[in-house]
Amino acid sequence: MPREAPGGSPRILALALPDLPLQRILRARASPPALAVVHEGAVAHCTPAARAAGVRPGDSLVQARAACAQLEAVPLEPAADRAALRALAEAMLALAPAVEIASPDALLLDASAANLAYSCGADPEAALAGRALALAAALGYRGRAAVASGRGPARALARHGGAPLVQVPPGETGQALAALPLAALDLPAQVCERLGAVGIADVGALARLPPGSLVHRFGSAGVAAARLARGEDPSLLVPYQPETLPEEAWDLDGPVETAEPLLFGVRQLAERVAVRLAGRGLGATRLRLTLKLDPRGEERLVLPLARPTAAASSWLVPLRERIGSLRLGAAVTGLRLAAMEVAEVSPEQLAIGDRPEAARALEAVLARLGARLGGEALFAAASVDRHRPEAAYRATPFRAGAGRENGAAGDAGGTAAGPAEGPRPTRLLAPPRPVVAEGEGGRITALRLDGCAHPVEALAGPERLSGEWWSEPFDRDYYRVRLSDLGDCWVYRDGGDGRLYLHGFFD
């Protein structure tokens, strides 16, 4: 935690990244074109080329395009900008004990201990600031730094101070802030707007207002504004803590060559990781077990799970399976288990007739199959809400316990709303195979498939299916035909070429 400076406000290094959204976009571009970052129809940031053409932040996109016809407009992406700040913050953690993300475009570093870490130079705070600026530059960002007492003042000076590096000795913060515009203080919008309306344009003017007058008008926000204007900000940094997925390691007492002690270690790890996941309401869908080999090297196993779960017991089945089938060239000295991929787990309500033990058994079988054959070898057929028969099903990953979703064809929301679908064959041929009708007296007597005639015993239909004119139109009349030797078949006459095709079998 930042140490309190003698003046009451902690020493803070603020690193502002002007036009961060623009900088982030331009990092990936070679030559900066006339480009503007646009938010709600107005220009938020623009490149020098765009400025040279007359585009100004605040212009509506229409105005900006009027000034510069070639202007490329990119929408503001606050999430991407926050991610960029987080990445920078992680890097800055190498320089300072605590880093705060001051959205939307600044980082605050604890500079209280700069004299300890950078004592070799004449000015440790300046050295810290220099390192921070250099690190940002190495990551592709141009920044401005300010070292001052207090979070608010440091941030204001970095953003609005004008110089690449501003350093304010303790006790002089008020004077340093006086020339800054009111907006530098990040006051609540209403306070800032009203102060602007009465002509208070800079921090100095705010500081000169009669003591107490702001309290009458803005309550506690007024008190804070008055203190900030005088350069007082005793608030503490809110340190950034990177979010990571749990990972646990286990060092074995000595090199191990049998499965039994390994499994013991794995069970310990699984329980620890599982507890950490469960606390966050998450379940693992993919685990990674790393085995440290003697004397060096390692073996990594990746395990897909049948469904997201934070129950260590259900991880152990596939883990045991995989460990049992391992052929290692060396003894194992240590284990590390990480949750590679997680998903939220919601508690499940069992229905009457559900047999949880059966579900668990199925899960175990599936996990085992998955572990042996690979995750992709298992799939289920799910119905798709389409009229085109060959597109009305698709393969989905098989998830035990997902029986209700996988369930019978047609439950996936389609048929309930649309017209009823007729009986569908259990097998479809891909592609459908052409057949030729043979008949006499206007009656079809046989269908010839690959040169071989199959007598027709019965015929029903048609069911007419057409549509998808927007992509690949189809128009078919389907008949259910009983062939004496092939059983019930699904045959259609194509409206396009007028020919007959065998499309599937009702087994």
Place this chain on the structure above:
Amino acid sequence: MVRYAELRCKSNFSFLSGASHPEELVDRAADLGLAALALCDRDGLYGVVRAHARARRRDLPLVVGAEMTCEDLGPGGGGGVLLLAADREGYANLCRLVTEAHRPPAGEPAAAGADPDLSAAGGWRRERAGLPFLSVAERARGLFALYPGTDGEAVARLREAFGRRLALAVARHHVAGEETRIAAARSLGRRLGIPVAVVNDVHTHHRRRQPLQDVLTCVRLQTTVAKVGRRLFPNAERTLKGPEEMARLWRDFPEGLEAAAAIAAECRFRLEEIRGEHPLPPVIADPALTSPAAGPGPGGEGAGAPASAPAGEGTGGVTGMALLRALVRDGAHWRCGGPPPEEMERQLTRELDLVERLGYASYFLTVWDVVRFARSRGILCQGRGSAANSAICYVLGITSIDPVRMGLLFERFISAERAEPPDIDVDFEHERREEVLQYVYQKYGRDHAGMVCEVISYRARSALRDVGKALGLSLAQVDRLAKLVGSRDDPGAVTPALLAQAGLDEAASPAVRQTLTLARALQGFPRHLSIHVGGFVITRRPLCETVPIQPAAMPGRTVVQWDKDDLAELDLLKVDLLGLGMLTALSRCLGLLARHRPAPALPTATPHPTSLAEIPAEDPAVYDMICRADTIGVFQIESRAQMSLLPRLRPRCFYDLVISVAIIRPGPIQGGMVHPFLRRRDGLEEVRYPYAPLEPVLARTLGVPLFQEQAMRLAVVAAGFTPGEADELRRVMTHKRSHERLEEMRGRLVAGMAARSIAREDAEAILRQLHGFAGYGFPESHAASFALLVYASAWLKRYHPAAFAAALLDSQPMGFYAPHTLVEDAKRQGVEVRGIDVSASDWECTLEGSEAGRAARPGESPALRLGLSRVRGLPRSVAAGILAARRLAPFASLEDLARRARLSRAWLSRLAGAGALRSLETGRRRALWKALAVGPGDEGDLFAGRLPAEPDPELPEAGAAEEMAADYAAAGLSERGHPLSLLRPALAGRGVLSARELQRMRDRAAVEVAGLVIVRQRPETARGIVFVSLEDETGIANLVVMPDVYERFRPLVRGASFLRARGRVERTGKVVNLRVRELLPLALAPDLGAHSRDFR
């Protein structure tokens, strides 16, 4: 020969369910040789009149029906049933049932104003309007029910209600499971002895409409074709099929086809039966109505207008006609100030006889009654349109133009030959029209009176948006695509080059081309219902037995399911009760003058009229002002186009105003009549007539037809049309639905003129002129009615500019210009405009003398004090509190105001921000600073209205630009000056001219001007030219932006609030324009948020 009638058919008036127009269905049914067609849209009869009109021409029996939902019929409720009208009684019951289905459930507000979905009055976003079965059963007489289900219990209940007028309906579309349903229905029919009829549940008139049908389904379900899945029909079989095809399809059940034809034959009701069913309710049922009307309103027209029936005739037993004759007699005395002259007497007798013969007495009386009501409430009103051709309307006080003196044609209004109902339109003050509408509802009841609906149809843009979204284009793409076309453009005509400009590639994405093709087909489809501007249908028989009525989106309003063309098709009477902003402004202005009238004993330099009738006529100074085009705010002649015409037209008398109102209309402009008329008037072109007998018709307008009546007479005289045919020509010309009919008449015109040996080029000129009127033209009577208001408003502007400006400001929104332009204009008229001030302002604008808050002394020009209503967001109740407190004593200080008017800090700050505390505190900033510290507004609070004791802070003075920007932000205008005056030194330094300087420049001089954009227009008649008006502190500069320049500076023309323009001066007489070569943004201008009048 197989006979088949289609009994289940939906048009696009089932709103996003059917994919064909009613006319298309009728045409196709006739082509296929169907025995009859029943149009059964969901919950409505919206499309039946169109279908009926086409069926009459194609000689196809059209059965009227609707598909209704019974909440409690069939398994699980919500069973649908088709109801077909067998006779007039059945039709009345059908209308009542549809009306009932749309009625909001008890306990809910009468109109679902808060529910935006109901604004789609067709209900396409709404669930089906369901009815309890009991209601249907009660109204089963005269209806034939067709039940498409197979539920035995439902069938039994239906049979109990409908008896032998019940059949089961079966359909075969080659989909799974239908054979089981067909078999079940047939077996049920056999068991219960109920006929089973074959239907095809038609949604399209042709299979090729299936893609559009699918798209509509996606729009309805708010999804895309990729996601909609099996909610689309599985094939295209729900289309109209001919008897042979149906016979093949139903080879196993020919009786079903026969049953369908037999049912159609049994449903004998045709819409023709309600044609002209227009007897209005007797007006004078209530003897109280015949008592003398309330005193004169501000319009003064009511001052002697006939208000009472003759003694002994007003009560009981008096027929409409007798009453009308009596009222006309009284009215003629009133209008003529004694016995009417012989000519007037003759005209009235002729009109009364015709009215009696045609049975329109109650119609005149109804309108007279509405006008009488308005006058009794002091609501200014005036008839417009062709009603002004009628002397009866004039003497009843409905219109203000004497048709006898003006020589207007009564036949334009009613003729025995045409046998079609007259059309009386009356304008009311727009802010008080609702009182009149509610009076009509209240007097006749909601079952007898309803407003006419307006069908809002898909236009190019909306069609592109919906189709594009349904086909899965991204919102950004749909937006770009929609922006490529104007609202009335043809989406099919978008070229690949244009698409590429919008970043769309037709070759790469078939969806783009499909979108354009389908959007083209969707154009013109009904989208939802809205309310017609003022049309009312009133009937003696309950209206809901003639046409279904449903709540409109606006609270308190109900609309019928037909639009004005539908009503005209069936000759049903409607009265147009319209709102007119200028009447509101005139009423306000006269009210202000009445309040500020000097003592009657004192002579005044300028007259002080308190009614329209008191305004002195034909004042040369007023015409001088009009000739200078100093007409901002004046009714009808304030637009940019009018203002550039006036110096050339130089109106010097009332009839010149009539011409100037009529001439700037799409009709005369498109017909190329404007310039020939001006040249002839200036003596630059000889007045000649293409055909000598046309001279009496066209003499008044120098041989150029400017009015609708002249176009009609032209057809009569030059092409041998009868007056009735000529009127049909007029209707066809203005009727958007009948372009084919126009072509037919065109042929007859050519033949007629050839027979009269009219030279070919003259004949072509006449045709062009007539075709021009297809755009839109005014009847002379209408132009004359409007010209009265033109003169009245011009007179008030000339002699009482302060009162006039005040009235215009308080009647917003209306007219052509934004408030800041009106204020700038008032200042140029020499009016002192004073800012909003809590110590002096009322809610509305007021007039003051030299002393703030006091009336002007005789001889003193009053100043205009802006009202508190101009403070954006200030509720009237807060202002009322301030005014009430001020009446007790003037405010001594800001604290005093806060305490006595109980103003919260928020309202006080808003007033301070608008500069309204100027009399209590020096400087807006200091006022705001203090306002922010005032204690809460609650009476009980210890600190209510108190200011803390504190030293005064040093607040810097605000600059002029900031003051002005604050004025605009808080009130939309500034009394301080024009924003351009702040920039003038800098602009002058760069050689930029002011608007006044521009007026003095020689022709073709290269100049630069700058200003605030107040008008941007791209009239359809101007072939892509854009007109922009720039306002500065000296006046208005008119820019002409040619299409190529517009394309180069499109975003600036469309978006910028302030502009600099470079170009050359174009001078035609006194009219000066700047033909623009280059446009630049005016970057220094403060952001005022000013409004301009823009094209869309």
